[in-house]
Structure formats: structure tokens, C-alpha cells
Amino acid sequence: MKTNKNPWEKFRFEFALYINEQSKDENKKPIICKRKFNIKGYNEDVIKSLEIKELADRLTSMNTERIGLIPNFLKQISKKQSWANYNPYRVVEIEETTKNLFENEDIFTFEIKVDEKSVIKSSFSANWFQKDVRYGVDIRDIIPEIIKEIEYFFTREEYTLPYGANA
Numbered sequence: 001m002k003t004n005k006n007p008w009e010k011f012r013f014e015f016a017l018y019i020n021e022q023s024k025d026e027n028k029k030p031i032i033c034k035r036k037f038n039i040k041g042y043n044e045d046v047i048k049s050l051e052i053k054e055l056a057d058r059l060t061s062m063n064t065e066r067i068g069l070i071p072n073f074l075k076q077i078s079k080k081q082s083w084a085n086y087n088p089y090r091v092v093e094i095e096e097t098t099k100n101l102f103e104n105e106d107i108f109t110f111e112i113k114v115d116e117k118s119v120i121k122s123s124f125s126a127n128w129f130q131k132d133v134r135y136g137v138d139i140r141d142i143i144p145e146i147i148k149e150i151e152y153f154f155t156r157e158e159y160t161l162p163y164g165a166n167a
Contacts, residue, residue: 048161050161057122
């Protein structure tokens with residue numbers, strides 16, 4: 001008797017990108033992208049290390065020194081959209097009052113899971129990007145790069161453990 005098993009069930013690792021994640025119910029989260037994958041040579045010490053924070057920064061950071069992989073991709077899409085819709089002859093009326101861009105803030109959340117357990121979550125504001133970009137996100141082009149970054153950090157031989165952590 002054959003049983004139809006889902007081939008994705010055997011993968012231990014998963015990442016997901018959400019927008020405005022508020023529900024704890026997995027079925028109600030507004031998922032943008034979710035992927036399962038395998039990593040050869042996984043070192044479990046990464047979970048307790050400082051390098052996992054560095055991984056989150058490399059993927060989602062929005063600070064001035066370094067912009068993460070995902071926000072940088074969205075920035076490039078925003079630039080393309082802006083230039084595609086640019087019309088130098090369009091007259092734009094300037095309003096006297098300025099709008100607060102962060103009044104109704106949208107938040108992107110990136111999460112990595114190992115064996116169905118969340119090991120790290122990182123968030124950044126989506127309001128830096130145009131509405132058509134943030135609500136129409138398609139990160140398929142950078143999924144291999146995201147997985148490559150996760151693999152790099154999850155397969156190191158040595159990690160920096162926080163001060164006082166038991167090895």
C-alpha cells in the first residue's frame with residue numbers, strides 16, 4: 001500500500017516573509033513567501049550564537065551603514081517603479097500640510113524555523129517603499145541568495161557564544 005507523502009515534509013529548515021503579522025494562527029498570517037529547504041552540515045550551536053543576529057541583520061537590516069538583502073531588493077524594485085512611472089511634464093500640486101508616512105505603518109517580518117520551531121524573527125518598516133511595491137512583493141529572484149546566506153551561517157564550525165552561555 002502506497003502512501004502519498006508530501007516531499008516538502010522531510011526538509012528541516014524554513015523561512016517565511018510576512019507583512020503585518022499579527023495573528024498567532026499560522027493559517028491567518030499574511031504570507032508573502034515561505035520556503036522549506038535542507039542544509040548539509042548544520043551546526044546546532046548557531047541557535048545560541050551571536051552570529052544568528054548577524055544573519056538577521058544581513059537579511060533585513062535598515063540601518064545607514066548596511067542595508068539588508070531583502071530591503072535592498074525592495075529598494076531596487078522601488079527605483080525601477082519610480083523611473084517607469086516618471087513623467088517630467090506632470091504638474092504636481094504641493095500640499096501645505098505634510099503627511100506622516102508612518103501613521104499607519106506596515107511591517108515586514110522575516111522568520112527562520114528549524115524543525116517547525118522559530119529560531120529568529122526580524123522586522124523592518126515597509127513604509128519606506130511605495131504601496132505598489134510593498135503590497136505586490138515578489139522575492140522569487142532573491143530566494144537562492146537568502147538560502148545561501150542562511151546556509152553560510154548555519155554551517156560554520158565555530159560560533160561566538162554570548163558571555164556566560166553554557167557551551
